[in-house]
Amino acid sequence: GSAGVTKVFTPTQEDYQKVYNEIAARLEEKDDYDDGSYGPVLVRLAWHASGTYDKETGTGGSNGATMRFAPEGGHGANAGLVSARDFLEPVKAKYPWISYSDLWILAGVCAIQEMQGPIISFRPGRADKDIAACTPDGRLPDASQGNKHLRDIFYRMGFNDQEIVALSGAHALGRCHTTRSGFEGPWTFSPTVVTNEYYKLLLSETWQWKKWNGPKQLEDKKTKSLMMLPTDMALVSDKSFKQYVDKYAKDEELFFKDFSAVVTKLFELGVPFAETTEKIIFKPTNV
Ligand code: CCH
Structure with a gap:
């Protein structure tokens, strides 16, 4: 027999579209937040996950989802983003094979498209990192400056x-x-x-x-x-x-x-995609 051989689930483009549809359905359903949508705060979560990137050291960026941990989640710039992360927890529970780092970016893509924005291509392959990969405070912009x-x-x-x-x-x-x-x-x-x-x-x-x-x-x-x-x-x-x-x-x-x-460039900063990773174009649910 095949004792000792673990079968690894390899998600297809259809599987990612299911995650997209789940997020879109939750956006539709939970319309009592802020101006009627979690969409904007999901976009901000994806941006703050990505915008820590430093091209010199190759640190930060969306590969890692280190905002899950207190040192980075507690940065002043990330105040309030816990509401976006909590919104996505039931999606992660339903599709546990997706990494948090892919999920947060997929949610940003979904939010932009569902809010009647342009199509944003998506490539999967981000892996969650541990607390040691948290970025230092001060990498995101300070709104009081010029x-x-x-x-x-x-x-x-x-x-x-x-x-x-x-x-x-x-x-x-x-x-x-x-x-x-x-x-x-x-x-x-x-x-x-x-x-x-x-x-x-x-x-x-x-x-x-x-x-x-x-x-x-x-x-x-x-x-x-x-x-x-x-x-x-x-x-x-x-x-x-x-x-x-x-x-x-x-x-x-x-x-x-x-x-x-x-936005595609932002969301892919510092992500070491496999050569064979194909771009996914998600079908919006509202057209
Ligand atoms: Fe931003 N942004 N942002 N921002 N941002 C805020 C809210 C949103 C800056 C500061 C702020 C980008 C660039 C910048 C969104 C997307 C992007 C807030 C209010 C501040 C402050 C936060 C709060 O009180 O909840 C500064 C400075 C820059 C410099 O360039 C970029 C780039 C993006 C995405 C591509 C979105 C969306 C929001 C709304 C979030 C919400 O909760 O409604």
């Missing part, structure tokens, strides 16, 4: 100015929470739909400092219901950044194309 800081942080990951601006369009989604970052409010009037509204509003509104006791942030003069962070404003005050803000504000199709490419 253009130099943005370049320091994103060049460290291997991005250029165009890619920094394209990635920032994710702030069409979600909101700031005083209980998490200290900042307050959404960037757009449609925080659960992927659009190029972030760029349009950056250019069309008059942004003034909000008068309050919280950290320095801007509000739109007209309705005072939208916000921008100091780092968001750096994209229009810096000439090299602003040329891309202008392009994406005018052309949503171009933004979708560039956003898809740069």
